Amino acid sequence: MKQILNRFHKTELVSLINKSQRGYQSINDSLHRVQLQPKPKVNFKPSYKTVRLKFGSEARNAIIRGVSRLSETVQITLGPEYEGGDPKITKDGVTVVKSIIEPIREEDMGARMMKKIAGNTNLYAGDGTTTSFLLGNQLLKKGYFAVEFAGAHPIGLKRGMDKALLVVLDFLKNMAMPVTTEDEIFNICMVSSNYNQEIARIVAQTMDAVGLEGNVNIVESPTGRNKFNLVNGLIYERGFVSDNFVTEFKVQQKCELEFPLVLVVGNKVKTVQQISHILEVIKPTKRSFVLFSEDLQEDPLSMMVFNNSKGIIQSCAVNVPWMANVQKEQLRDIAIQTGATLVDDEYELKLEDVKIQHFGSAKKIVVDGYNTHIVGGSGVQEKIDDRLYEIQLALAQEKSPHLKQILRDRYQRMRAKIAEIEVGGRTEAERGELRDIIVDSLNSAKAAMMSGLLPGGGVALYQASKALRNGLQHLVDDENERIGVQVMADALQTPLRMVIENKIGKDCGHIINKIEESNNIFAGFDCRKGKFSVDDNYCVEEIVDMVDTGVVDSLNVIKTVLQDSVSLAALPLDHYQSKREIF
Structure with a gap:
C-alpha cells in the first residue's frame, strides 16, 4: 500500500514539475515577443493633484516671465493715448488682463498673482490697476536681479522695500491737496475717463450733487444719450x-422691480x-x-413665492431688523419716503382693512441678499422734511x-441722495x-x-523717487536694505517714463531732463498737448504744471497701488521654491 502511494505521489510531482516548466517557457517566450515589439509612445498625464516642485532661481525665473509678459501687454494702456491701431475695444488694464491665460503652468502662476493684485487694487481703489501692474513688474524684476x-x-531686500514704502506714503500725504470744487472733481474724472469730457462732466456733477454719502446707480439709457438724474x-x-424672489443672476443675485407698489406693515404677517x-x-x-x-412668517411667505413662480404677481419681501425699539420708527421712515400708510394695529389700521390707497410706490426698488435700495419714492417732500425735523429734535x-448713533444713521439715511447715470451707446x-x-471715474x-x-x-511717484534717493543713507541699517530702497526708487520712475514713451514712441530721457531743469515738483509732460508731427518727425514737448493743467491723481489710488505692488514683489522673492497642483 505504501509503495502504491509513493508511486502516486512521484507521478503527481513529475507532472507538476513538467507543467511549471512549460509555463515558465511560455512566460519567457511572451517576454521575448514583447521586447521585440516597438514600444508605443504614451503621453504622460499627471494624476490628480500631482505636485510639480521648482526651487530657487528656476522657480523665480518662471514666475517673473509670466509677470513680465502680462505687464508688457497691459502697460501700453497707461496714459491718455495709446498708439496701437485698430481695432481697439478697451483701454482698461484690469479688463485686458482678465482674458489672458499663460499656456505654461509655472508662468501662469506669475500671471495669476498679477491678476489677484490687480483685482485687489480695483476692489479697494477702483482705478490704477495698470500702474500696479507696471510697478509690481519693475519691483519684481529689479529685486530678482539684486538677489x-x-x-x-531676500529678507533684507524686503525690509528695505517696506521702509521705502513708509517714506513714500508719508511724502505723498504731505504733497496731497484737498478737493473743494466741482472743477477739481472734473479734473480727476478727466484722467480716469481717458479724457472723455462728456463722461467726466457727468460724473463730476453727480459726485458734487450726492457727495460721499450718496449712492449712484448706473442704468441703460432709453434715449441712447449719457446723462444723470437726481432722485430721492x-x-x-x-x-x-x-x-426665491431673485429676478437677476448675472453679477449677483438680486430682485429688481420697476414702479412697484409698496406696503409697510408694523406687525408680524402670520397667516x-x-x-x-x-x-x-x-x-x-x-x-x-x-x-x-416686522416679520413675514413661513406660511404667507410660501404663498408670495408661489405667486412669483406662477407669474401671477411679481413680489419681494424685506423684514426690517429690530434695533433698540426703533423698528417701527424705521418702518415709518420707509412709509413716508414711499408715500405709503403704515399698517399697524396701534394706528387702528389692520391688514384685513388695507385698500389700494394705503400703498405707496417708487420708481425702482433693488433688493439683494444684504441691502435694499429704494429709488425715487413717491413720498411728499414736505412730509419728508417734517420727518427729518422730528429726528433732529429727538437727537x-x-x-x-x-x-x-441710531438717530444719526436714520437722519443720514433719510437725507442721502441717489443719482442715476444713464449710459448711452448704440x-x-x-x-x-x-x-x-x-465706474473708474x-x-x-x-x-x-x-x-x-x-x-x-x-x-508724484517720480518726485517720491527723488526723495528716496536723497534720504537713502538715513533709512537703512545694512547693505541689503540699501539695495531694497534703491530698487524701490528706480521702480517709481517707471510710470512717468512709460506715459511719455507711450505718447512719443521713443526714449524720453531728454524730456525727463527738462522736467528736472524746471525746479517744480508739480512739473510734468502733458500728453494732450504733445502733438506728434509725422511730416517733420518731431514731437511738441511742452513741460507744464500738472495740477494747474488738470492732470491729477487720487492719493488713495496711488497709496493702494504702492501697497499692492510691494506685496506682489515681496512674495516670490521671500520664497525659494514654488509648487503647482495640477488638476
Whole structure:
C-alpha cells in the first residue's frame, strides 16, 4: 500500500514539475515577443493633484516671465493715448488682463498673482490697476536681479522695500491737496475717463450733487444719450427674506422691480389669509409689489413665492431688523419716503382693512441678499422734511450714545441722495466700455474726495523717487536694505517714463531732463498737448504744471497701488521654491 502511494505521489510531482516548466517557457517566450515589439509612445498625464516642485532661481525665473509678459501687454494702456491701431475695444488694464491665460503652468502662476493684485487694487481703489501692474513688474524684476546677481538677501531686500514704502506714503500725504470744487472733481474724472469730457462732466456733477454719502446707480439709457438724474431714495442694510424672489443672476443675485407698489406693515404677517387679501387688492393693478414688515412668517411667505413662480404677481419681501425699539420708527421712515400708510394695529389700521390707497410706490426698488435700495419714492417732500425735523429734535434730547448713533444713521439715511447715470451707446460693446469708464471715474472721484489730489502722469511717484534717493543713507541699517530702497526708487520712475514713451514712441530721457531743469515738483509732460508731427518727425514737448493743467491723481489710488505692488514683489522673492497642483 505504501509503495502504491509513493508511486502516486512521484507521478503527481513529475507532472507538476513538467507543467511549471512549460509555463515558465511560455512566460519567457511572451517576454521575448514583447521586447521585440516597438514600444508605443504614451503621453504622460499627471494624476490628480500631482505636485510639480521648482526651487530657487528656476522657480523665480518662471514666475517673473509670466509677470513680465502680462505687464508688457497691459502697460501700453497707461496714459491718455495709446498708439496701437485698430481695432481697439478697451483701454482698461484690469479688463485686458482678465482674458489672458499663460499656456505654461509655472508662468501662469506669475500671471495669476498679477491678476489677484490687480483685482485687489480695483476692489479697494477702483482705478490704477495698470500702474500696479507696471510697478509690481519693475519691483519684481529689479529685486530678482539684486538677489541673483548682486547677492542681496531676500529678507533684507524686503525690509528695505517696506521702509521705502513708509517714506513714500508719508511724502505723498504731505504733497496731497484737498478737493473743494466741482472743477477739481472734473479734473480727476478727466484722467480716469481717458479724457472723455462728456463722461467726466457727468460724473463730476453727480459726485458734487450726492457727495460721499450718496449712492449712484448706473442704468441703460432709453434715449441712447449719457446723462444723470437726481432722485430721492433710501438704502437699508437688509436683504430679501428668501432667494426665491431673485429676478437677476448675472453679477449677483438680486430682485429688481420697476414702479412697484409698496406696503409697510408694523406687525408680524402670520397667516395666509392676511397675505391673500393683500394680493387680491394688488392683482387688478397688474403691478409688482414689495412688502416691508416686522416679520413675514413661513406660511404667507410660501404663498408670495408661489405667486412669483406662477407669474401671477411679481413680489419681494424685506423684514426690517429690530434695533433698540426703533423698528417701527424705521418702518415709518420707509412709509413716508414711499408715500405709503403704515399698517399697524396701534394706528387702528389692520391688514384685513388695507385698500389700494394705503400703498405707496417708487420708481425702482433693488433688493439683494444684504441691502435694499429704494429709488425715487413717491413720498411728499414736505412730509419728508417734517420727518427729518422730528429726528433732529429727538437727537438733541437723547442722552444715550447708542441711541444717538441710531438717530444719526436714520437722519443720514433719510437725507442721502441717489443719482442715476444713464449710459448711452448704440451697441452692447460700446455701452460696456462706457460703463467701465464711468465706474473708474466714480471710484477715482470718491477716493480723491476722501484723501486728496496729487499731480498725475507719474509725476508724484517720480518726485517720491527723488526723495528716496536723497534720504537713502538715513533709512537703512545694512547693505541689503540699501539695495531694497534703491530698487524701490528706480521702480517709481517707471510710470512717468512709460506715459511719455507711450505718447512719443521713443526714449524720453531728454524730456525727463527738462522736467528736472524746471525746479517744480508739480512739473510734468502733458500728453494732450504733445502733438506728434509725422511730416517733420518731431514731437511738441511742452513741460507744464500738472495740477494747474488738470492732470491729477487720487492719493488713495496711488497709496493702494504702492501697497499692492510691494506685496506682489515681496512674495516670490521671500520664497525659494514654488509648487503647482495640477488638476
